[in-house]
Amino acid sequence: MDPDRKRKIRLVVALSVAVLLATAxxxxxxxxxxxxxxxxxxxxxxxxxxVEAYGKVLTEETLPDGSREFVIAxxxxxxxxxxxxxEGQVPDPFREGRDVIVTGEMVDGTLIAEKDSLxxxxxxxxxxxxxxxxxxxxxxSL
Amino acid sequence: xxxxxxxxxxxxxCLIAALAAFAYGAGAGIWGGRNADRRFVDSAxxxxxxxxxxxxxxxxxxxxxxxRSDFSLALVADHSSTTTPTLYKMTALWGSQGGSLLLxxxxxxxxxxxxxxxxxxxxxxxxPWATAVLCGLGLFFCGLMLFAGGANPFERLSPVPAEGAxxxxxxxxxxxxxxxxMLYSGYVLFxxxxxxxxxxLIARRLDASWIRSTRRFALLAWMFLSVGIxxxxxxSYVELGWGGYWGWDPVENASLMPWLVGTAFLHSIMVxxxxxxxxxxxxxxxxxxxxxxxxxxxxxRSGILQSIHAFGESTVGTPLLLxxxxxLIGSTVLIVLRLSHLRxxxxxxxxxxxxxxxxxxxxxxxxxxxxxxxxxFFPLISEAITGERSTLAAPWFDQYVTPLAxxxxxxxxxxxxxxxxxxxxxxxLRLFGPPTAFAGVVLIALFVLTDSASxxxxxxxxxxxxxxxAGLIGEFLRxxxxxxxxxxxxxxxxxxxxxxxxxxxxxxYIVHAGIIMAFVSIAASSSFQDTDDVRMLPGDSTTxxxxxxxxxxxTAFRDLEEQRLxxxxxxxxxxxxxxxxxxTPSRNYYSSSSTGTVRSxxxxxxxxxxxxxxxxxEDFWTAMRPDLTEPAIEDFIATADQRxxxxxxxxxxxxxxxxGGQATMRQIAADRSALQGIAITNLEGRFEDGxxxxxxxxxxxxxxxxxxxxxxxxxxxxxxxxxxxxxxxRRRVSDVYAARLAKDLNRA
Amino acid sequence: MEAxxxxxxxxxxxxxxxxxxxxxxxxxxxxxxEDPELAELEARKEAKYREIRDxxxxxxxxxxxxxxxxxxxxxxxxxxxxxxxxxxxxxxxxSRLSPRH
Numbered sequence: 001m002d003p004d005r006k007r008k009i010r011l012v013v014a015l016s017v018a019v020l021l022a023t024a025x026x027x028x029x030x031x032x033x034x035x036x037x038x039x040x041x042x043x044x045x046x047x048x049x050x051v052e053a054y055g056k057v058l059t060e061e062t063l064p065d066g067s068r069e070f071v072i073a074x075x076x077x078x079x080x081x082x083x084x085x086x087e088g089q090v091p092d093p094f095r096e097g098r099d100v101i102v103t104g105e106m107v108d109g110t111l112i113a114e115k116d117s118l119x120x121x122x123x124x125x126x127x128x129x130x131x132x133x134x135x136x137x138x139x140x141s142l
Numbered sequence: 143x144x145x146x147x148x149x150x151x152x153x154x155x156c157l158i159a160a161l162a163a164f165a166y167g168a169g170a171g172i173w174g175g176r177n178a179d180r181r182f183v184d185s186a187x188x189x190x191x192x193x194x195x196x197x198x199x200x201x202x203x204x205x206x207x208x209x210r211s212d213f214s215l216a217l218v219a220d221h222s223s224t225t226t227p228t229l230y231k232m233t234a235l236w237g238s239q240g241g242s243l244l245l246x247x248x249x250x251x252x253x254x255x256x257x258x259x260x261x262x263x264x265x266x267x268x269x270p271w272a273t274a275v276l277c278g279l280g281l282f283f284c285g286l287m288l289f290a291g292g293a294n295p296f297e298r299l300s301p302v303p304a305e306g307a308x309x310x311x312x313x314x315x316x317x318x319x320x321x322x323x324m325l326y327s328g329y330v331l332f333x334x335x336x337x338x339x340x341x342x343l344i345a346r347r348l349d350a351s352w353i354r355s356t357r358r359f360a361l362l363a364w365m366f367l368s369v370g371i372x373x374x375x376x377x378s379y380v381e382l383g384w385g386g387y388w389g390w391d392p393v394e395n396a397s398l399m400p401w402l403v404g405t406a407f408l409h410s411i412m413v414x415x416x417x418x419x420x421x422x423x424x425x426x427x428x429x430x431x432x433x434x435x436x437x438x439x440x441x442x443r444s445g446i447l448q449s450i451h452a453f454g455e456s457t458v459g460t461p462l463l464l465x466x467x468x469x470l471i472g473s474t475v476l477i478v479l480r481l482s483h484l485r486x487x488x489x490x491x492x493x494x495x496x497x498x499x500x501x502x503x504x505x506x507x508x509x510x511x512x513x514x515x516x517x518x519f520f521p522l523i524s525e526a527i528t529g530e531r532s533t534l535a536a537p538w539f540d541q542y543v544t545p546l547a548x549x550x551x552x553x554x555x556x557x558x559x560x561x562x563x564x565x566x567x568x569x570x571l572r573l574f575g576p577p578t579a580f581a582g583v584v585l586i587a588l589f590v591l592t593d594s595a596s597x598x599x600x601x602x603x604x605x606x607x608x609x610x611x612a613g614l615i616g617e618f619l620r621x622x623x624x625x626x627x628x629x630x631x632x633x634x635x636x637x638x639x640x641x642x643x644x645x646x647x648x649x650x651y652i653v654h655a656g657i658i659m660a661f662v663s664i665a666a667s668s669s670f671q672d673t674d675d676v677r678m679l680p681g682d683s684t685t686x687x688x689x690x691x692x693x694x695x696x697t698a699f700r701d702l703e704e705q706r707l708x709x710x711x712x713x714x715x716x717x718x719x720x721x722x723x724x725x726t727p728s729r730n731y732y733s734s735s736s737t738g739t740v741r742s743x744x745x746x747x748x749x750x751x752x753x754x755x756x757x758x759x760e761d762f763w764t765a766m767r768p769d770l771t772e773p774a775i776e777d778f779i780a781t782a783d784q785r786x787x788x789x790x791x792x793x794x795x796x797x798x799x800x801x802g803g804q805a806t807m808r809q810i811a812a813d814r815s816a817l818q819g820i821a822i823t824n825l826e827g828r829f830e831d832g833x834x835x836x837x838x839x840x841x842x843x844x845x846x847x848x849x850x851x852x853x854x855x856x857x858x859x860x861x862x863x864x865x866x867x868x869x870x871x872r873r874r875v876s877d878v879y880a881a882r883l884a885k886d887l888n889r890a
Numbered sequence: 891m892e893a894x895x896x897x898x899x900x901x902x903x904x905x906x907x908x909x910x911x912x913x914x915x916x917x918x919x920x921x922x923x924e925d926p927e928l929a930e931l932e933a934r935k936e937a938k939y940r941e942i943r944d945x946x947x948x949x950x951x952x953x954x955x956x957x958x959x960x961x962x963x964x965x966x967x968x969x970x971x972x973x974x975x976x977x978x979x980x981x982x983x984x985s986r987l988s989p990r991h
Contacts, residue, residue, distance in 0.1 A: 003489065014505070025513065025542065029520055033532035036521060052533050062771045066677050066837050088675065089839060090767065092312065092383050092749050103535070122312065143892070155897040163904050170908075180923065184911035192904045266923050347926065351933045416941055561948035562941065563962065566955040573953060617951065624950030644947060 040080035046106045054101045088116035153203030154296040160196040163189045164280035171274030186273045187258045194251040216297040223308035233319035240295035247283040249330040271341035291457040311747045317377040328367025329435035334359040336432035343476040348483045350415045361864045372853040383750030383765040385841045390539040392447040395518040396438035404431045406507035418487030429473035436466045492564035499557045513542045555610025581609035600669040607662045649863025656856030663848035672842040687842040690716040698826035705733040707743045725753030727766045739783045740821045763841040774832045782821040790814045931977045938970040
């Protein structure tokens with residue numbers, strides 16, 4: 001077989017393999033993904049199966065067995081809130097007022113979270129609002 | 143006007159002038175290129191030198207402002223405070239939008255000055271356009287600082303606050319301090335070969351000379367990027383109470399993608415230099431690497447993807463996206479227009495050649511980058527296609543990245559064993575035999591002696607790694623023995639000499655060794671990790687893997703200067719009944735404000751101090767988190783704060799407008815501080831003496847230290863490969879001499 | 891107002907600096923620039939030398955048999971000599987054109 005033909009065959013084989021792998025990639029990614037939903041979307045239309053919820057922590061509570069119950073609010077509509085029951089690793093920056101992402105299933109209006117699926121965003125470095133008021137202010141507590 | 147105020151004005155003036163210099167440099171470069179007018183090319187180069195000097199002044203001015211805690215600057219007030227340690231005052235410069243853009247422009251200007259100085263007598267047709275591209279980039283970043291909202295590092299605050307916000311305690315770590323400059327240097331340094339590639343495309347000078355002048359910059363870029371990625375992963379591992387080093391988070395992926403494609407570029411250019419092949423690959427790879435570097439810069443500050451690092455919406459997202467689009471469209475158009483000039487001078491003669499392996503390598507690395515890209519941007523892709531935003535989590539990435547990573551390790555071993563063009567027929571057995579045999583032995587040993595078979599992916603990775611390592615050792619031995627035969631020196635001398643004389647090859651081999659080390663340890667520490675979450679009271683014990691952990695007793699102390707309360711623990715780690723290590727994991731609570739309440743400590747930042755004991759074979763890692771809802775703690779905090787308020791706040795508040803009122807306010811603040819101190823002491827006692835439950839996370843991570851060691855080895859190898867050869871230096875001297883001689887002869 | 895003056899002052903200083911090559915008395919910028927054709931030939935020569943050295947290293951490391959190496963080395967040396975001839979020819983052409991003669 002002359003070298004040119006060999007090269008063409010090699011190219012065709014390589015491209016076919018690439019196309020096959022790409023198809024597999026695309027196909028499995030759609031089935032393996034979890035939908036990302038805000039609390040208002042969850043309230044409007046409760047999906048079945050695993051869902052990734054994101055929002056700002058309104059209130060949080062630690063139960064005696066170490067698990068957490070917290071309420072997340074929609075970043076765009078503070079009235080839309082979803083309670084979450086969570087077990088597992090809690091990231092260091094987690095507290096009220098922080099933005100979080102947590103994966104789980106909706107059961108009777110509460111998100112039962114998958115273990116260790118809680119992600120807390122680091123406090124914003126690039127937003128306009130300063131995190132804390134740098135002035136020493138006493139009347140905060142008055 | 144004070145000197146401080148003047149310096150800020152002067153700094154801003156320099157930034158504006160730098161913008162002007164870059165704008166002029168871009169124009170002069172284009173003019174000099176189109177009209178072959180050398181004077182304008184020299185003028186453009188001077189504009190780059192000028193911009194460098196000006197940006198140095200900007201950086202120095204801002205650092206001085208940080209050091210003297212000049213809170214009239216928004217930058218300083220938002221990210222520093224009088225109590226911030228000096229090191230972090232200085233590194234806080236790049237903790238903000240404006241500061242990090244300034245860092246980008248600063249590194250760009252220095253690198254550009256360097257490369258333009260080095261090529262000031264060369265590449266007559268390419269340099270003008272490369273200068274224009276680099277100036278264009280500088281113009282863009284200076285423009286962002288001055289015209290995008292909220293990105294001006296010289297923005298002033300009025301009125302001037304008395305104290306700054308301080309640096310987020312999570313970032314008060316040396317690794318985090320230099321992680322951004324390392325990453326940014328990596329991103330920025332790729333702009334040098336990119337600019338020269340664009341210049342070469344425009345000028346139709348597509349031989350290997352643009353590569354020769356920028357190869358070292360690409361290697362340096364790769365090095366810095368590697369260090370930046372490793373620092374980020376390392377910091378995450380030792381500082382965060384999570385215990386992992388990689389989460390496939392979008393921002394992590396943003397730095398990995400240019401690294402992958404940049405690695406492909408570094409290999410692929412070797413083929414063009416020697417064999418005149420893969421020219422289209424090379425220009426495409428460097429344009430892709432640079433576009434991905436910009437994408438990395440963009441992702442961190444755009445807020446378009448949910449990420450642990452996402453820093454929120456910002457005003458520079460859209461312009462950066464436009465720049466990335468311009469880079470991609472511009473490069474594609476140029477490459478397509480110049481395809482006829484990019485034809486390979488030769489063909490791949492045999493699959494058993496280095497060229498063939500490098501081609502496969504390109505495909506594998508680009509494939510990895512495509513997978514990471516797809517997974518990272520899937521939320522946007524799925525939203526565009528289905529209307530629903532869906533995310534892909536770490537398991538999906540692991541599933542697709544692992545097989546390709548295993549293949550990469552395999553080819554890391556095959557490549558060094560081959561020769562250019564082809565390996566002689568009979569030699570293959572002698573070259574490949576011993577490493578394959580060694581790999582087989584390792585496979586059987588692991589299968590029989592360990593439980594590696596439970597993780598087939600890791601087992602295959604180890605086997606291929608054994609093959610690759612054996613191959614590399616063979617290369618070193620063969621080289622040393624050939625050198626020894628030549629000069630008759632001892633083994634060590636011969637090894638040293640052959641490595642030094644063939645720096646690029648052996649430096650590359652050392653990088654490979656580092657990479658293999660890192661991949662093996664990543665496989666081991668992720669596949670064979672033992673982990674447990676357990677709640678313990680003082681005196682309790684638990685078992686994880688081969689270790690027994692005993693929570694001996696709690697500890698508590700505070701740091702007044704840092705406004706930090708620490709609840710910690712003393713834990714004993716036993717193995718086979720013997721105490722191996724005593725660790726002190728703890729949790730730091732930083733006060734959120736100076737309002738004089740106890741609760742303020744628990745409403746601020748909280749960080750984990752990890753307890754870690756590491757050895758060559760595995761790392762023992764633990765983090766703790768006390769349960770503060772325990773009544774002994776929770777109730778005390780509430781009543782203590784009530785009492786402090788009752789004692790210190792008078793029924794009638796003084797008028798803060800009067801001097802007498804201000805004095806009273808100051809007295810109240812001092813009283814509250816003192817009472818807060820007493821309450822904290824009491825709280826510390828309660829934690830130490832009470833039976834407060836603590837949640838411990840315990841990980842046993844095998845071989846994890848070899849990730850960092852492998853990284854260090856890789857960086858050393860890269861430095862070795864980049865080191866100038868003596869002959870190159872001699873050549874430069876003779877060039878200068880020849881030029882002077884010609885000039886003298888002309889005058890005579 | 892002072893800020894604007896300050897900025898203009900700095901910009902003027904920069905303009906002074908970058909305009910040095912543009913002034914009438916400036917040194918002839920063309921003088922020390924390498925000839926791109928010569929540079930390309932030099933680059934090809936260096937690449938060819940590297941190929942010769944690599945082939946030698948490959949033979950020392952046992953990847954190429956003596957026969958294969960001899961064939962490759964001969965071909966590479968032929969190419970290298972060809973490039974050296976081209977360099978000489980180019981330099982000769984340049985010195986003929988230069989005002990020295």
